[in-house]
Amino acid sequence: MLATTFKTRKGLENISARHRSLLAVNLHESACQIRNTNCTAKDFFHTAKLQGVNKDKTMLLHPQISVLVAFIWSLPSLSLAGKILVYPVDGSHWLNMNILLQELHQRGHKLTVVRSANSWYIPENATHYTSITIQVNHLSSLEDPKYMASFLKRNIDIQRGKGSIWSFLALQKEIITLLEESHRSTAEMVRVVLEDEKLIKTLKESKYDLMLTDPGFAGGVILGAYLGLPMVFNVRWITNAEGHFAIAPSPLSYIPTIGSRVTDKMSFANKLKNIMHFGIGQYIDHMLTRPLYQGVISKYIDPNTNVYALIQGADLWLMRVDFVFEFPRPTMPNVVYIGGFQCKPSKPLPDELNKFVESSGEHGVVIMSLGTLLGSLVPDISEIVASAFAQLPQKVIWRHVGEKPSTLGNNTLVVDWLPQNDLLGHPKTKAFVTHGGTNGIYEAIYHGVPMLGLPLIFDQFDNIIRLEARGVARMLDVATLDVDILTQALKDILDEKQSYQKNMRKMSSLHRDTPLKPLDSAIFWLEFVMRHKGAAHLRTESYKLPWYSYHCLDVLALIMSLCTAAGLLLILISRALLRACVRKIKAKKE
Structure with a gap:
């Protein structure tokens, strides 16, 4: 089965480069749809042919090629079966x-x-x-x-x-x-x-x-x-x-x-x-x-x-x-x-959550999650975070496990779990407060949501520093966090006049702009x-090389040894010539 599949796919190499390019551009999305849906090969061919006409009316896909590719892509068991x-x-x-x-x-x-x-x-x-x-x-x-x-x-x-x-x-x-x-x-x-x-x-x-x-x-x-x-x-x-x-x-x-x-x-x-x-x-x-x-x-x-x-x-x-x-x-x-x-388009939110998000109006929502390990912060920081959120015109959805802070505002919804990707992909989401885990960071980049980082440990600090260098995030230190600092940082991130939103939209566009x-x-x-x-x-x-060989230190040592030997030899010859000259001069004087 494995060899048969490879031979079948290898046969496609005989297709002209012109057709291969057209196949790559026009059939990729349709093929992916077939793999993920119950679409038939007939539907696929019809879609692909229409795409060929729309993309370039002077070039139509070869029917046999379309059916062959559709057949291969629509049967997962033929893809490799490794x-x-x-x-x-x-x-x-x-x-x-x-x-x-x-x-x-x-x-x-x-x-x-x-x-x-x-x-x-x-x-x-x-x-x-x-x-x-x-x-x-x-x-x-x-x-x-x-x-x-x-x-x-x-x-x-x-x-x-x-x-x-x-x-x-x-x-x-x-x-x-x-x-x-x-x-x-x-x-x-x-x-x-x-x-x-x-x-x-x-x-x-x-x-x-x-x-x-x-x-x-x-x-x-x-x-x-x-x-x-x-x-x-x-x-x-x-x-x-x-x-x-x-x-x-x-x-x-x-x-x-x-x-x-x-x-x-x-x-x-x-x-x-x-x-x-x-x-x-x-x-x-x-x-x-x-x-x-x-x-x-x-x-x-x-x-x-x-x-x-x-x-x-x-x-x-x-x-x-x-x-x-x-x-x-x-x-x-x-x-x-x-x-x-791991990033993917967002799905519709659950009804209750969607109502809360839609109720935010033109101000939108802020999402906060500190990953799967830390459901809640220490109490004094939780109070600071809740107070800062309460001062925002935006609605806030905060993943927080445990006792609710006493300073929690009416604009803040506290949940034990949240559909992070779907919320980040919602058009009303304006900012993401994160600990700096890479999974959440890439989801925010994919959906174009600027971030406020509260890193806690390991590589989280380095991750947020990279985002700061790109102008799409702000990092705060939990050691010096207070209500005023957090509130101002959130307002800066949310302010359209600042560059965070613009830079993140550009970053998201660059991230998505790939051939595959x-x-x-x-x-x-x-x-x-x-x-x-x-x-x-x-x-x-x-x-496989030892460290000294990897850095060519053995070669460098040989070159330095030869240079040193040549230098010493030159010095010895010079001294000998000098002595000979001195003796000759003395002999003439005598």
Whole structure:
């Protein structure tokens, strides 16, 4: 079936370039509609032919071509029918991984998801994949929603000045401990998988075409390497840094590291800060992260390699990045950018919510959500937020769990859950108050909604700083937040005379203006790797070089040695000639 499908599609290559271009432009939307609806091939051909007439009356689509393409696209089972082993990361990372899986399933692929028995995001039973549940001895902190919510609130308290310097240092230690426990749990889980001979036999006999994983935690990387599968990453972060740092040149003079909170335009002090954060990250990676995985790697793969080298050896990187948001930087041929692939048009709101939104009139609404982990802020900040919202002419929809603030205004609707994408896509939505998670950021960019950032932890600060640099957001510090500061920031964001709205409309237009939707691009390249059993021709061999060879320090050392030797030789010859001349002069005088 797989080979037949490829031969059928390959036959399309014989079509003239003129027809292929017309097919690409005129049939893409209709083909996508067929895949997602019950539209018949006959309906598709009729629609495509009409599109051909409307787009260019001098060129009509060839009927046989239209029917063939319609037939291929309308039968998901013929699209590829590959077998994919998926090893995801829990939490918010799963949300966008699941979107990829749903699309892959719709195209006829068979998916197997490896999950922890303690997972709180990844369901064991689903219609679009089969799961393999692994029992592990202990619960990782990242898999415990109560712990994470408590951790975030403690972090806010310390930022608000309620903690001493010792509690601040304790929090930093807790962050490192949290990451250590999570990597340890990941290493333990993949060890359990590899020690299960029956499971490994089943995985090998299943003859998977691909390993799809998130390298933020390296369990899937190790399992994929052990099974010898072509590897594709759904990635932004690796075990110790942003993904580009593992595979592409990343000069620290203009590329910020995580936690540095600087832009690509750095002063001397910014560069010093950036280098220090990079050094700390490297230290943690070498002293903490890599040793946790090394035992498993040495036993089951190769004692002479490490987790970083395994990550660098991936065939393809589906990078959750769009350069309308990220700062420009060097890249590699095996990196495909799919930032915002989870974004989609909004759906109609539930009746009660829609009535509230429509009642906002010309002023519109403001949306506030701080992600899935933090349903509510500490009480004093909640009171500040409620007071600031009460002073706005806009209506406000606020995701807030727990006791309602006493200063809550009549214009504010508090909900336990909200359809974030659908609200952001509503024409009356004027601003989005967010913690700076990338999923919400890309949804806001897609729908053209400016943001007010209240970052709390990890990469959220860096995300909002990037938006500030683009002129589409404002960042506030919870440590200094008060009613006046928050109210003024909201008014600035909402003011049409300010540039936030205009800049965000432009940013949204740039984000949408692509020849292929990010999700379609991701699926194409996943299938590309399956068709060709890897993509080694796109991967550089730099990761196999020792660090001194990568930076040509060995060559530089040789050149410097030769230059030094030549210089010394020149000095010796000069001294000898000088002495000879001196002796000759003395001899003449005598």
